Amino acid sequence: MIKFENVTKVYNNNVLALSNVNIEIDNGEFVFLVGPSGAGKSTFIKILLKEVEPSSGTVIVNDTNLTEIKRGEVPYYRRKIGVVFQDFRLIPSLNVYENVAFAMRVIGASSREIRKKVPTVLSLVGLSKKYKAFPNELSGGEQQRVSLARAIVNNPSLLIADEPTGNLDPETTLEIMDILQDINRAGTTIVMATHAKDIVDNMKKRVIAIEKGTVARDEQRGRYGYED
Known part of the structure; x- marks a missing residue:
């Protein structure tokens, strides 16, 4: 590797x-x-x-x-490569779902792929119920979970x-x-x-x-x- x-x-x-x-x-x-x-x-x-x-x-x-x-x-x-930083680096104007979806849009994923994959990854990091929340509404741990989800959503x-x-x-x-x-x-x-x-x-x-x-x-x- x-x-x-x-x-x-x-x-x-x-x-x-x-x-x-x-x-x-x-x-x-x-x-x-x-x-x-x-x-x-x-x-x-x-x-x-x-x-x-x-x-x-x-x-x-x-x-x-x-x-x-x-x-x-x-x-x-x-x-x-997925990357997770100490300071999270989330986009403040996007909610949880949109922050993770953004990583898929960058590589040209279809809307259908995004709708299927993002909820799965948010479930993995325990944020299924927070998908509409914005970064400033989350704790530090929750923001890092979003960062993790974003990092792994493209496998x-x-x-x-x-x-x-x-x-x-x-x-x-x-x-x-x-x-x-x-x-x-x-x-x-x-x-x-x-x-x-x-x-x-x-x-x-x-x-x-x-x-x-x-x-x-x-x-x-x-x-x-x-x-x-």
Whole structure:
């Protein structure tokens, strides 16, 4: 699913963000990406999303060589990836149903497909009764559920979660993690960047720890191992 081969990223201000990173993530894995602030996790994610280019090395995602695809192909590549952010990034003028449907409209789904799929996904994240609500009428946890629904409505093979529980209380965090586990069990590969030590330690999934731009640790059923 994901292969980083000798990937280095140096920004224009000579900041070394990643240094000779080699990582392979198999289809269907659930992987935590951990490390101190500024370690390189955000750069790793930005490279996956084709938001920044590596300075050297090769990145392959789902058989697509990111160092070779043309600029015009990037939007089509991103359609195969679901993304969930800490700050939700919902469209405030659209209600719950419309926010999720928007992701389908972008890829040209028909109205019939949207009417069939959106209610199913909202049911999965427990928001069937809130489909008419607007983002400002929802709690933080509910907004993140909408974000999750939007991220998976197009059946992505890969879901990237960037600090998805960072703004949530402990109880809501557990609920979001349960949903992510259900999504993973259904076959979606998940890469989740987080500082949430308790989540990482309790779930006992694969942990890739990045420190000063290098892979400091890569363990199956690992632990967080850092104090920020």
